[in-house]
Amino acid sequence: MKVSDYILIAAGVAGAAGAYLTYQNYSDFAGDPFGDEPKARYNDKTPLVPVFKAKEKRNETLTEALTEKQDDLATLNTEIASLNEEIEVLRTENSQLSKDKLDVDEDLKRYDRQIARNEAKLDEMNRYLQKFGDPEQIKAKVERLRDDLASTRASLAAAKDELASNIARNEQLQKSIGGHRETIEMAQTGRMRPSFRSTISEVYGRWGFVVIQGGVDQGVNANATLDVIRGGQRIGQVVVTTVEPSVSVCSLVEGSMVGGVQIMPGDQVKPAPKPADQEPSAGVTALLDA
The missing domain is CATH 1.20.5 (Single alpha-helices involved in coiled-coils or other helix-helix interfaces)
Incomplete structure (x- = not known):
């Protein structure tokens, strides 16, 4: 049924109820219009107060029934409005579903084309493999x-x-x-590494040679010239003549000793620089004065 049909049914029910109430009210106070007795005789035979109360109660009952029907009608109208809203929602969903169906159809067509291309490639690969x-x-x-x-x-x-x-x-x-x-x-x-340092352990001045700590194991080379250092100043030179594993024998260089100074055990020795780099003997005078 359509919504308009529900509305017509509800209106008919309300109209019938109103007509019935009008008839009852008239018959209660004016007599039965369809009966054989006129109004005066009807009122004379029927007590007015009990009849009035009974009719009034019946009127209240009918009024309540009418109110209930009207409430039902309002509820029905609300449900009809809700149904109309649901119908609109369904129409919108149906429209969207129709659109989605079109999209799905397009996707299916695209997939069909892709499948056809892949099948063609597969056939081509099979023909290629058959050759090998x-x-x-x-x-x-x-x-x-x-x-x-x-x-x-x-x-x-x-x-x-x-x-x-x-x-x-x-x-x-x-x-x-x-x-x-x-x-x-x-x-x-007859050269040695510039970093070599050692000390004189024994002095044999009468025979002109000394013994220093360090030999082959420490990198001492024969014929190397060493400066003898005391107090940071050079006091003479010696030349390595014999090299042992841990000691070496050196001869005094004639004319290299500062006058009045003699080599003693404990004096330091280091490789003499090249002639171009020969250190000056400045400060030896101060050493002699001391």
């Missing part, structure tokens, strides 16, 4: 090639590591050779 034999054999061959490649890479990595190790060892050997070469050159030319 069984795919399983090709796969096995590829796996073997991958294994060979991995083995080759591992061998190459090991070779690189070995090469790096050899290069490092060669560099170390070159450094060692360079150090030995420098040591040999110093030994051949």
Whole structure:
């Protein structure tokens, strides 16, 4: 049924109830208009007060019934309005569903086209594979090639590591050779490392030689000239003549000693500088005066 049909039914019920109440009110106070007795005789035979109260009570009952029907009608109208709102919502949803259906149809068409393209590619790949034999054999061959490649890479990595190790060892050997070469050159030319420092442990002035701490193990070379230092000043020079593992024998350099000064145990020795770098003997006079 339509909404308008519900409204017409409710209006008919309300109209019928109103007509019925009008009829009852008239018959209570004017007599039965459809009866055989006129109004006066009807009123004479019927007590007015009890009849009035009974009719009044009946009127109240009917009024309550009418009110209830009106409430039902209002409730019905509210439900009708709610149904109308739901109908609008359903219409909106139906419109959206129709739109979604169109989108789904488009997606299905697009998927169908994609499936067709993929099937064409698959057929092309199958024809390509048929030219080269069984795919399983090709796969096995590829796996073997991958294994060979991995083995080759591992061998190459090991070779690189070995090469790096050899290069490092060669560099170390070159450094060692360079150090030995420098040591040999110093030994051949009677030079020593500038950082060498030692002390005189024994003095044999009568025979013109002294003994110093340090020998081959400390890098002392024969024919090396050493300055003798006391109080920070050079007082003479000695030349290494004999080198032992831990001590060396040195001869006094004639004419190098400062007049009046004699070498004593405890004096310091260090490599003499080159002639161009020879330190001046300034301060020796002050040492003699002391």
